[in-house]
Amino acid sequence: MKRLGGLAVLLLLLPLVAMPASAADQSRPNIVLILADDLEYGTLQNFPAITSHLVRQGASFDRAIVTNSWCCPSRASLLRSQYVHSHTVWTNTAPEGGFDRFHLAGLENSTVGAWMRGAGYRTGLMGKYLNHYPGTSVPATYVPPGWDQWAVPVKRLYEEYDYTLNENGRLVEYGWDEEDYLEDVLARKAKEFVSAPGTQPFFLYLAPVAPHNPANPARRHADAFPDAQAPRTPNYNQADVHKEPQWLRDLPEISWAGEERIDERHRARLRAMLGVDDLVNTVVTALQAAGKLDNTYIFFASDNGFHLGTHRLRLGKTTPFEEAVKVPLVVRGPGVAPGSTITALTQPVDYAPTFAELAGIPAPAFAEGRSLVPLLRGLNPPSWRRNALIEFARPTNQAANRQTLTPAYAALRTATHTYVKYVTGETQLYDLTTDPYQLNNLAATAPPELLSNLQARLDAMRTCSGATCRTADAWER
Numbered sequence: 001m002k003r004l005g006g007l008a009v010l011l012l013l014l015p016l017v018a019m020p021a022s023a024a025d026q027s028r029p030n031i032v033l034i035l036a037d038d039l040e041y042g043t044l045q046n047f048p049a050i051t052s053h054l055v056r057q058g059a060s061f062d063r064a065i066v067t068n069s070w071c072c073p074s075r076a077s078l079l080r081s082q083y084v085h086s087h088t089v090w091t092n093t094a095p096e097g098g099f100d101r102f103h104l105a106g107l108e109n110s111t112v113g114a115w116m117r118g119a120g121y122r123t124g125l126m127g128k129y130l131n132h133y134p135g136t137s138v139p140a141t142y143v144p145p146g147w148d149q150w151a152v153p154v155k156r157l158y159e160e161y162d163y164t165l166n167e168n169g170r171l172v173e174y175g176w177d178e179e180d181y182l183e184d185v186l187a188r189k190a191k192e193f194v195s196a197p198g199t200q201p202f203f204l205y206l207a208p209v210a211p212h213n214p215a216n217p218a219r220r221h222a223d224a225f226p227d228a229q230a231p232r233t234p235n236y237n238q239a240d241v242h243k244e245p246q247w248l249r250d251l252p253e254i255s256w257a258g259e260e261r262i263d264e265r266h267r268a269r270l271r272a273m274l275g276v277d278d279l280v281n282t283v284v285t286a287l288q289a290a291g292k293l294d295n296t297y298i299f300f301a302s303d304n305g306f307h308l309g310t311h312r313l314r315l316g317k318t319t320p321f322e323e324a325v326k327v328p329l330v331v332r333g334p335g336v337a338p339g340s341t342i343t344a345l346t347q348p349v350d351y352a353p354t355f356a357e358l359a360g361i362p363a364p365a366f367a368e369g370r371s372l373v374p375l376l377r378g379l380n381p382p383s384w385r386r387n388a389l390i391e392f393a394r395p396t397n398q399a400a401n402r403q404t405l406t407p408a409y410a411a412l413r414t415a416t417h418t419y420v421k422y423v424t425g426e427t428q429l430y431d432l433t434t435d436p437y438q439l440n441n442l443a444a445t446a447p448p449e450l451l452s453n454l455q456a457r458l459d460a461m462r463t464c465s466g467a468t469c470r471t472a473d474a475w476e477r
Contacts, residue, residue, distance in 0.1 A: 028201045029334060030296040031116075031355050032194070032283060035078070035205070036276055037071065037128060037212040038317065039302035041326045046225075046270055049281035050330075054300050058332030059340045059376060065388040065413045067347055069304040069317045069324035070404075071212075072097050072131040073391075074348055078303075079111040081352040081367035083469065084391040085462060091395035092131040100135035103144075110364055112352035113146030116203040119361045124149035124193050126186050127207030128157065134166070141169045151189050153182070158209050160216040160272075181218045183208045183275035187282040194283060195290045203355060208279060210272035211306075213315070217271035224274055230259075230266040230308040235321075235437040238311050243441040245426040247405050251312040262309045269306075297333030297358060297376075299351065311438075318392055318404040320411040320420045320428070321438055325390055336376050344375055345385045345415065349469075368469035385473040388413040389461040412458040419454040429454070453477050 041064075044050050067077040068084050076082070076089040079102075084090060087107060091097030102108065117123045129152045134140050140154045143166070154171065155164040160182045165172045174180040190206050210217075217224070230236070237254045254262070280300070287293040305324045307313035317324045329346060332338075349369030356363040357371040374381050390411040394404065408423040418438065420428040427443040429451065443451070453476075460472040 028121075028360060029358055030194070030202050030204075030287075030292055031121075031299070031358060032190075032204045032206060032287075032296060033299045033301070033351065033355075034276075034280060034283070035075075035127075035207045036273070036300075036302040036328075037207070037209045038304060038306045039211055039273065039328060040305040040308075040323055041328050042231075043270070043273070044328055044330070047273055047277035047280075049277045049284070050300065053280060053284040054298060054330045054332050055339075057338045058298070058330050059336050059342050061329035061331075061346050062341055062343045063345045063388075063413075063415065064301065064327050064329035065345060065347055065390065066304050066325050066327055067349060067390060068392055069319060069390065070392070071128075071303050072099070072102075074303040075128075075130055076102055076107070078348040078351050079113070080107055081112070081349045081363060081369040083349060083368055083389055083461070083464070084393075086366070086368060086465060089130075090391075090393040091397070093395050093397040094132065094135065096393065096396060097131070098135060099130040099133040100137050102130055103135065103137050108144040108146070110366075111144070111146055112355055113144070113203070113205065115146075115352065115356055115361065115363070116359055117146050117148065119356075119359045120200070121359060122149075122196075122200050122202040123147050123204075124151075124190075124202070125205045125207070126151040126189050126193075127182075127205075128153065128209050129207070140164075140171055141166060143169050149189075149193055151186070153209075158212050158214060158216075160209070160218075160275075178219055181275065183210060183279050184218065187279040190279070190283050191286040194292065194296075195286050201359070203359075206279070206283070208276045210276050211269035213265075215265070215268040215272040217268065218275045218278075221271045221274040225267045225270045228263070228267045228270055230262050233310060233437060235311055235439055236309045238439065240439070241312065243444065245407070245422055245424065245428065247407055248311065251405070254309055254312060254314060258314055259309065262314055265315060266308050295334060297331060297336075299329070299331050301329045301348075301351075302327040303348075316404070318406045320390055320392070320406075320409060320418060322418070322432075322436075325411075325413065331372070331376055333376070335378075337378060340378075342375050343415075344380075345388045345413070346372060346375075347385075347388050366466050368464065368466060370470060370473075383474045386414060386476055387457050387461055387473045389458070389473070391462070410458055410462055412454055412461065414454075414457075417454065419451075419458060421455070421458065427451075 072092040094100040143150045353363040354372040411420040429443040430438040464472040
């Protein structure tokens, strides 16, 4: 077993010392986290296995808000239970982001994988890890601490065929045969992992790359959704942007040809997600066959959302709009009411503390999120989060910089409002109760006391650390 450090290991193991290992193993649930890549909110009804196995059998969270609407910062928040200003993985690329930033900062020494392994769980990470892994700081055979089973792409991550996996420190090439499709390979490995004999509980972090661009589907799904069209919501190809920040005012309206390309991309994304749907079916079926389903929590989520024509954005993310920051989150497991909906604000920083509580261990002092366990049990904690923090910085890497038009910003998402402060000094404010599609920026006309209140709450969130974040996120002033 790899070392976490003496004090960390002692703290993690203390809750287990009082009971025999076999009794502890049998009483603690298994946990599977399935994290899609760039999947927007509101699409799960298109996928039959996800709908039948998870949505109808679990709880759907209606206000799951990411800490950053870009892959690597969001995934770092998940792994560490820290907001972006605390883990400082600001972008997808070095020097201020990506895998190299996470690794060189020593953040891998205490991730949710290390916590769960130290608690006696068998751990596995399969699929996408952090952007640009293995980077320039480690060899391609590198396996981070905390993971018993490791199967992560190191070359051609998003192509789905013709890629290389690091399988527990051994590089394995996959080609163009149908059985090489990445989601299917991950499904087979996950099936083997969850079906292994024994009573030791397991934690599996399963991270398919769909529907991330280029959104290549399995060949069996290549003709699915032939007539699908990107949703024409009220904010699709937004006509009036005169109240918006300059970056949005500079965007031209989308042409007919542009709309055709958006619809093509939408269909490709749906088709790619059918591979994830098959993966979910494989995992649930394997758990059931092994007699483990009733003692397993399955979390299904996404690292960020995606624009498909909304607010004139043909493709992409990184914005503070709902399409980029609100993601699906569904949980099934012991004690979770089937078909229920949970409206409490949640963020990726909450996942690791949730897994820790389910495992019977404390989260480290640096953790900034909240355990979702009370919500999953149908409780309504009186001091739950009222403020969700979103932070975004532009990369200095020129190629990555061209991927986003959005200036750096910090945003506050509450149950009723989205408030955004850009580095340019520009501000956005939307009343989500009356304007759910965020078409009317109220920043210039809102009462000064409302603006000052939201700014104070945003400031408190941006400067919080560790346990103080669980005070700042509940503060209303």
